[in-house]
Amino acid sequence: MARFTKHKTGFLFSILVLLWSIPALATHQRAAEITFRHIEGYTYEITLITYTFTPSPADRPTLDVLWGDGTMSTLLRTEKINLPNLISRNVYRYVPDVGATTARHTYPGPGIYNISMEDPNRNYGVINIPNSVNTPIYVETQLLINPFLGVNNSPELLNPPVDNGCTGQPFYHNTGAYDPDGDSLSYALIYCRGVRGYEVNGYTFPDASESFSLDPVSGELEWKNPVMQGEYNIAILVEEWRSGVRIGYVTRDMQINIVACDHEPPIIESLDDTCILAGTYLEFPVHGIDPDAGIVSLSASGGPFEQSTSPAFFEEVSAPFEVWGLFQWQSICRHVRKLPYQVYIKATDNGEPVNLVKTKTINIKVIAPAPENIQCEALGQSTIVKWNQSICTNAIGYKLYRKNGPYEWEPGYCETGIPNGSGYKLVHEAVSIEDTSFRDDDQGQGLTHGILYCYRVIALFADGAESYASEESCVSLKKDVPVITNVSILKTDNSNGKIHLAWSKPTEIDEIQAPGPYKYIISRKKTTDPDFEVLDSLSLLNDTIYSDTKGLNTFDNSWAYRIDFYNDSPSERFLIGKSKSASSEFLTINSSDEALELSWQSSTPWVSDSFNIYRKEEGQSEFEFLSHSKQRMFRDEGLINHKQYCYYIEAIGSYGTPGFVEPIINFSQEHCARPYDNEPPCPPILNITTYCDEADNELTWTNPNHICASDVEKYYIYYKMVITDSLQIIDSIAPATDTIFLHENLPTIAGCYAVSALDSNRNESQLSNIICVSMEACPGYSYQLPNVFTPNGDGYNDYFIPFPYVNVERAEIEIFNRWGAIVYKSSDPEILWDGKHYQSNSDCAEGSYFYISTVWEYHLNGLSERQIKGAVQLLRGKQ
Numbered sequence: 001m002a003r004f005t006k007h008k009t010g011f012l013f014s015i016l017v018l019l020w021s022i023p024a025l026a027t028h029q030r031a032a033e034i035t036f037r038h039i040e041g042y043t044y045e046i047t048l049i050t051y052t053f054t055p056s057p058a059d060r061p062t063l064d065v066l067w068g069d070g071t072m073s074t075l076l077r078t079e080k081i082n083l084p085n086l087i088s089r090n091v092y093r094y095v096p097d098v099g100a101t102t103a104r105h106t107y108p109g110p111g112i113y114n115i116s117m118e119d120p121n122r123n124y125g126v127i128n129i130p131n132s133v134n135t136p137i138y139v140e141t142q143l144l145i146n147p148f149l150g151v152n153n154s155p156e157l158l159n160p161p162v163d164n165g166c167t168g169q170p171f172y173h174n175t176g177a178y179d180p181d182g183d184s185l186s187y188a189l190i191y192c193r194g195v196r197g198y199e200v201n202g203y204t205f206p207d208a209s210e211s212f213s214l215d216p217v218s219g220e221l222e223w224k225n226p227v228m229q230g231e232y233n234i235a236i237l238v239e240e241w242r243s244g245v246r247i248g249y250v251t252r253d254m255q256i257n258i259v260a261c262d263h264e265p266p267i268i269e270s271l272d273d274t275c276i277l278a279g280t281y282l283e284f285p286v287h288g289i290d291p292d293a294g295i296v297s298l299s300a301s302g303g304p305f306e307q308s309t310s311p312a313f314f315e316e317v318s319a320p321f322e323v324w325g326l327f328q329w330q331s332i333c334r335h336v337r338k339l340p341y342q343v344y345i346k347a348t349d350n351g352e353p354v355n356l357v358k359t360k361t362i363n364i365k366v367i368a369p370a371p372e373n374i375q376c377e378a379l380g381q382s383t384i385v386k387w388n389q390s391i392c393t394n395a396i397g398y399k400l401y402r403k404n405g406p407y408e409w410e411p412g413y414c415e416t417g418i419p420n421g422s423g424y425k426l427v428h429e430a431v432s433i434e435d436t437s438f439r440d441d442d443q444g445q446g447l448t449h450g451i452l453y454c455y456r457v458i459a460l461f462a463d464g465a466e467s468y469a470s471e472e473s474c475v476s477l478k479k480d481v482p483v484i485t486n487v488s489i490l491k492t493d494n495s496n497g498k499i500h501l502a503w504s505k506p507t508e509i510d511e512i513q514a515p516g517p518y519k520y521i522i523s524r525k526k527t528t529d530p531d532f533e534v535l536d537s538l539s540l541l542n543d544t545i546y547s548d549t550k551g552l553n554t555f556d557n558s559w560a561y562r563i564d565f566y567n568d569s570p571s572e573r574f575l576i577g578k579s580k581s582a583s584s585e586f587l588t589i590n591s592s593d594e595a596l597e598l599s600w601q602s603s604t605p606w607v608s609d610s611f612n613i614y615r616k617e618e619g620q621s622e623f624e625f626l627s628h629s630k631q632r633m634f635r636d637e638g639l640i641n642h643k644q645y646c647y648y649i650e651a652i653g654s655y656g657t658p659g660f661v662e663p664i665i666n667f668s669q670e671h672c673a674r675p676y677d678n679e680p681p682c683p684p685i686l687n688i689t690t691y692c693d694e695a696d697n698e699l700t701w702t703n704p705n706h707i708c709a710s711d712v713e714k715y716y717i718y719y720k721m722v723i724t725d726s727l728q729i730i731d732s733i734a735p736a737t738d739t740i741f742l743h744e745n746l747p748t749i750a751g752c753y754a755v756s757a758l759d760s761n762r763n764e765s766q767l768s769n770i771i772c773v774s775m776e777a778c779p780g781y782s783y784q785l786p787n788v789f790t791p792n793g794d795g796y797n798d799y800f801i802p803f804p805y806v807n808v809e810r811a812e813i814e815i816f817n818r819w820g821a822i823v824y825k826s827s828d829p830e831i832l833w834d835g836k837h838y839q840s841n842s843d844c845a846e847g848s849y850f851y852i853s854t855v856w857e858y859h860l861n862g863l864s865e866r867q868i869k870g871a872v873q874l875l876r877g878k879q
Helices: 006-026
Strands: 029-040 043-053 062-066 072-076 079-083 087-092 104-106 111-119 137-145 162-166 171-174 184-190 208-214 220-226 230-242 245-259 274-277 281-289 296-302 313-319 322-330 341-349 357-367 375-379 382-386 397-404 425-430 437-440 452-460 473-476 483-491 498-504 518-526 533-538 545-548 559-569 572-578 586-592 595-601 607-617 624-629 633-637 645-654 664-667 671-673 686-691 696-701 712-720 728-733 740-743 751-759 771-773 808-816 822-826 847-859 862-874
Touching: 029 111, 029 137, 029 230, 043 062, 043 111, 162 171, 162 220, 171 245, 171 357, 184 208, 220 230, 274 281, 281 296, 296 313, 296 322, 322 341, 375 473, 382 452, 397 437, 425 437, 483 559, 498 559, 533 545, 586 645, 586 671, 595 645, 607 633, 624 633, 686 751, 686 771, 696 751, 712 740, 728 740
Parallel strands: 162 245, 274 357, 483 664
Antiparallel strands: 029 043, 029 245, 043 087, 043 104, 062 072, 062 111, 079 087, 111 137, 137 245, 171 220, 184 230, 208 220, 230 245, 281 322, 296 341, 313 322, 341 357, 375 382, 382 437, 397 425, 397 452, 452 473, 483 498, 498 545, 518 533, 518 559, 559 572, 586 595, 595 633, 607 624, 607 645, 645 664, 645 671, 686 696, 696 740, 712 728, 712 751, 751 771, 808 822, 808 847, 847 862
């Protein structure tokens, strides 16, 4: 057995004392986090909270903080509270009376600033942090200053970051994050960080028998189940989001102490998320149970308890083996916000040696009441909509929605705003709470007679929150002008076309203001023209049909009409009003392979939502019904290429209001077209195999005739040697069954390839997937030189030459003896040194020689130069 000398024993004792003393002096930091709040302008105030080992002599009355703008401040500790289990809570914040003013900082302007604190040592023995006593603790909080997104305050983490759990039992924790600005929060587990903010080397998440996870929405941490006793540290990232933009984050580095115990955590009976109408009272019970028949207590935290006005309350009533809690909150309009408030319920048992907990998150959304007493009335070609001011004085405006026809709907208990798919259209957004009326004239275009217009209004809030929707109010315009019902093409011709025009006469004329007689002035225009021109006039009120045959090109053009209604008394001639314009249906056809794609358009005050398609084939004399469509498009397939097919559309519509012809039927022009193959095949799918020995690339690809085509005839091969160049055609392959191409005798295997397919009509497909082959495809074929050769004439290894290689454009080499004199040089990549002096041609002596070689290699980014230095042993052996 080895024995220590006195000297060695004393040295070992000194080392042990030193190692023992380091954790005694440094063991302290267990958890930390930084939060901030906005003061004014670019000035912000932070609060740094740490949790330390109370007996540690390595106390921290001050800590340094980096502000993220290149400056640093030393923060004074303003509060130290000694907690159970030898834990101290240390707070560093702005307190003017004690001189702790360095926790406030004014930034130079907008930007992203990472506020950080690094303290040299964590506590000794953290299981999942190697050498934790010599590993700094680092926490970071990000502040985004952006005037366009508004000022920001960080989330407040309401639940402490030091907690306890048991082996074999589930552990639960929630940061209890509350955002005072109502921003959206998300949560993620990250690695603990140490020196200069780098991830701790060797860090691992705690071991679990089942799972270790964090809910990204609720922030609920679940550890099922710890397997080893000891202290663990984890880091939680709490991110803030506003209008889809991340505006900052807080990181929490927390510690969990796991011990052995034989009791189970308590149970919280299921609680549901809920909504509440602002101004009403919310109350719900919470039930906690201890499965081990011990004593369990309940507590609650979260946004409702942090309100400065009318905060929530939580009362606890204990009973054997169980506990009841009562959540109570008198909501007010000031509590209205877009995102729900989170209430964190925590049940804690009295088990030994540690108390186990169960947490539950409840979401509560506070919704503003709907604006009341919405009313509307018709006025000419517009409506006047009014409503009462919102009872929530913190509302900032309103959104007014309109729909053609009523919508039988009542908002759900948690349903704000107007639902998607309801058919309502936003017509006005008021920017003041006092703006409670709107004149709707369809942005100056005038509303349409014959349509029942229905309105709803909602109140808006600064963060984007919306109230419940109001009740619906509907009105129709007075029918005191003509209402067009038909613009139907009866004859298709490029100069002698015919259109049937019809309208519904006015029935609510104010005969005191307009006693008559009356006249209709008919105007028309091509739909592509800017202005209407007078076409004709009719003088009888009941004369509401007109046939237009005056120089109409219905083959190439769509036509629009308007009817102006006049009081036509010789002594008092004036315009009573105008109809909304209406156009004919215009059919267009696009040709494709064995198919024709039909689409048709019109602009009418009525709604056409049903269409019949008629077709006449080449050689037929009459049109026949082909199909029915609810869309304004139709694809006629299975046709014969180059054969002519003619079509017209029957459009069926309605005003949806009594007093008008229904259905309203109008015809498009007749239009003919021929299908032809103008569709390229689908692109092939490319694969490449590289043969390094021969420096060849073999391309193989799929045949589109087996997938999407039937007439592919050949392929184009595209190639580029350098990735920044453009692909160029280097070859073509036919027939279509030949889907292999060998690109051989290459200077380099590096390059990019693609393939396209051509059909019988010269339609070229899109390029296949592009595949780039790099030098890494032949890792053993880079330019390398041996370290020995034997130029003895036996036919084996007689020359100093490189190993097999690819991708080399050229190479140069100089070979030196041990005194630095050149004995050989070459510009041939093969080198081919036979061991003789390049000038005298005499044999060089055996021994070591040194070389410097420069090689130019092909890469995807172009030629690159590489220098190789080394030594080669020249051995002659037996001749």
